[in-house]
Amino acid sequence: MKTVTTITELRDALDGHRARGDRIGLVPTMGCLHAGHASLIERAGAECDVVVATIFVNPLQFAAGEDLVSYPRDLHGDAQTAAAAGATLLFAPSLDEMYPGGRDSVLTSVAVAELSSVMEGASRPTHFSGVCTVVAKLFNIVGPCRAFFGDKDFQQLAIITRMVSDLSFPVQVVGCEIVRESDGLAMSSRNVNLSDSERAAAPVLHRALRAGAAAVRAGETSADSIRRIMGEQVATQQLGTLDYVDVVDPDTLRPVEVAGPASRLFVAVEFERARLIDNLDAGAG
Amino acid sequence: MKTVTTITELRDALDGHRARGDRIGLVPTMGCLHAGHASLIERAGAECDVVVATIFVNPLQFAAGEDLVSYPRDLHGDAQTAAAAGATLLFAPSLDEMYPGGRDSVLTSVAVAELSSVMEGASRPTHFSGVCTVVAKLFNIVGPCRAFFGDKDFQQLAIITRMVSDLSFPVQVVGCEIVRESDGLAMSSRNVNLSDSERAAAPVLHRALRAGAAAVRAGETSADSIRRIMGEQVATQQLGTLDYVDVVDPDTLRPVEVAGPASRLFVAVEFERARLIDNLDAGAG
Numbered sequence: 001m002k003t004v005t006t007i008t009e010l011r012d013a014l015d016g017h018r019a020r021g022d023r024i025g026l027v028p029t030m031g032c033l034h035a036g037h038a039s040l041i042e043r044a045g046a047e048c049d050v051v052v053a054t055i056f057v058n059p060l061q062f063a064a065g066e067d068l069v070s071y072p073r074d075l076h077g078d079a080q081t082a083a084a085a086g087a088t089l090l091f092a093p094s095l096d097e098m099y100p101g102g103r104d105s106v107l108t109s110v111a112v113a114e115l116s117s118v119m120e121g122a123s124r125p126t127h128f129s130g131v132c133t134v135v136a137k138l139f140n141i142v143g144p145c146r147a148f149f150g151d152k153d154f155q156q157l158a159i160i161t162r163m164v165s166d167l168s169f170p171v172q173v174v175g176c177e178i179v180r181e182s183d184g185l186a187m188s189s190r191n192v193n194l195s196d197s198e199r200a201a202a203p204v205l206h207r208a209l210r211a212g213a214a215a216v217r218a219g220e221t222s223a224d225s226i227r228r229i230m231g232e233q234v235a236t237q238q239l240g241t242l243d244y245v246d247v248v249d250p251d252t253l254r255p256v257e258v259a260g261p262a263s264r265l266f267v268a269v270e271f272e273r274a275r276l277i278d279n280l281d282a283g284a285g
Numbered sequence: 286m287k288t289v290t291t292i293t294e295l296r297d298a299l300d301g302h303r304a305r306g307d308r309i310g311l312v313p314t315m316g317c318l319h320a321g322h323a324s325l326i327e328r329a330g331a332e333c334d335v336v337v338a339t340i341f342v343n344p345l346q347f348a349a350g351e352d353l354v355s356y357p358r359d360l361h362g363d364a365q366t367a368a369a370a371g372a373t374l375l376f377a378p379s380l381d382e383m384y385p386g387g388r389d390s391v392l393t394s395v396a397v398a399e400l401s402s403v404m405e406g407a408s409r410p411t412h413f414s415g416v417c418t419v420v421a422k423l424f425n426i427v428g429p430c431r432a433f434f435g436d437k438d439f440q441q442l443a444i445i446t447r448m449v450s451d452l453s454f455p456v457q458v459v460g461c462e463i464v465r466e467s468d469g470l471a472m473s474s475r476n477v478n479l480s481d482s483e484r485a486a487a488p489v490l491h492r493a494l495r496a497g498a499a500a501v502r503a504g505e506t507s508a509d510s511i512r513r514i515m516g517e518q519v520a521t522q523q524l525g526t527l528d529y530v531d532v533v534d535p536d537t538l539r540p541v542e543v544a545g546p547a548s549r550l551f552v553a554v555e556f557e558r559a560r561l562i563d564n565l566d567a568g569a570g
Contacts, residue, residue, distance in 0.1 A: 108448045109396055136452050137453050168426045
């Protein structure tokens with residue numbers, strides 16, 4: 001695996017592959033790679049000839065007061081993880097390489113209406129525009145035929161899929177299953193910012209989702225009842241504060257009144273230095 | 286020249302060229318092609334191996350009450366003009382091919398802040414976001430290495446150049462000189478919507494710009510004086526109503542106080558069924 005830090009180096013490294021018709025896969029990340037990221041890189045390796053993993057903590061998707069500064073970084077460890085998972089190229093640009101002149105010099109933004117205003121977008125109104133803008137830029141830099149994203153950020157995946165469709169990016173967006181710790185906690189770079197006691201409490205997100213899915217399996221169709229069941233689960237611990245639970249249509253991301261196995265369940269919980277999210281197919285189990 | 290109407294046909298037609306490393310040039314238009322468009326296609330032909338001209342009257346860049354319905358259309362004539370100018374492929378998609386589900390189904394938008402809120406953007410606040418969205422989509426469909434735009438839409442050219450830079454599109458944006466009728470009227474598809482008497486009055490836009498440039502050459506540095514001189518020229522006829530005249534910095538598009546040969550002069554005049562714009566380098570002549 002080769003690590004490059006400039007757009008020019010990366011394009012030069014890819015030119016030969018592109019000329020040979022190699023399939024280029026992209027795994028965009030914010031670094032601090034864990035087994036979830038590794039699974040995306042492995043999947044990309046199974047489906048493509050060249051795998052580009054990118055590491056860039058994108059300031060455009062953090063609002064003032066969010067955890068841009070405390071977002072964990074570990075480039076040395078990331079290079080080892082990406083290489084072990086089979087990445088061909090690791091692209092780790094500086095802020096100045098991506099946004100010469102800084103984040104405020106970026107006048108262009110890409111936004112997806114409707115899908116971006118609910119759930120995470122309600123809590124973080126400028127977040128998804130920042131995500132779409134950097135993902136569009138990475139698509140333009142790398143020119144992948146496939147791009148791999150985790151289901152943990154289900155809303156992000158839905159929004160990027162819509163952006164690709166609306167703007168006809170020649171990219172196939174591939175959603176990949178959530179990788180979990182043995183106690184059910186979804187892998188997340190932010191997990192390292194949990195205290196020991198918070199880490200012990202954090203599987204409550206997955207327990208809440210499973211309780212919701214169990215209720216659906218048992219025949220409960222009232223989305224409000226399922227929201228209440230999930231909220232009660234989160235309330236069984238005191239370290240994390242519930243941000244939201246929801247039962248939504250997986251295509252529109254709008255709340256449903258009548259839940260069923262095709263619904264998707266979501267939860268977000270705020271701990272002291274980490275806000276965690278998780279989601280589950282209501283028909284899971 | 287081959288005319289295609291679907292994205293799939295176009296991509297299929299381009300795949301072989303791309304595999305051979307041919308340089309692909311893009312000339313995006315709204316059709317009703319005139320000698321100005323022909324000059325863009327000819328320039329593209331001189332610099333590229335394959336020239337894709339596109340014809341799509343993009344509803345996203347028209348607000349309610351603007352001239353979407355009356356915008357002139359002439360696909361048969363366009364095919365002749367494009368072929369004569371040397372286009373390799375003419376892409377003329379339907380509304381449904383570009384935006385399945387109609388314009389309201391497009392949730393994604395691309396916008397360039399600051400540059401889009403002045404001049405044309407002040408008169409047409411959603412216009413440039415519509416332009417950027419369709420141009421980004423055409424870039425993704427065609428995958429050109431160069432794209433050719435006329436200087437007549439100078440603000441559009443500046444905005445697209447900025448979008449390409451901010452989002453790292455692998456495209457070189459080429460601005461091309463305005464082509465004028467013998468009486469100075471800038472070529473525009475909208476000119477066909479002028480009445481005979483309006484057509485006779487319309488060269489006033491170019492006269493106003495030349496009067497402004499002459500003042501700069503004569504040593505006038507007060508931008509307000511130059512605006513007044515240009516406005517007075519437009520007022521020498523009664524058929525068209527002045528929308529704005531301005532003297533701006535060509536990079537920021539912001540009004541200047543002190544004019545010089547590096548400034549850019551702009552004028553917009555509203556006729557009954559056509560709103561015309563024009564611009565000139567203040568150092569011209």
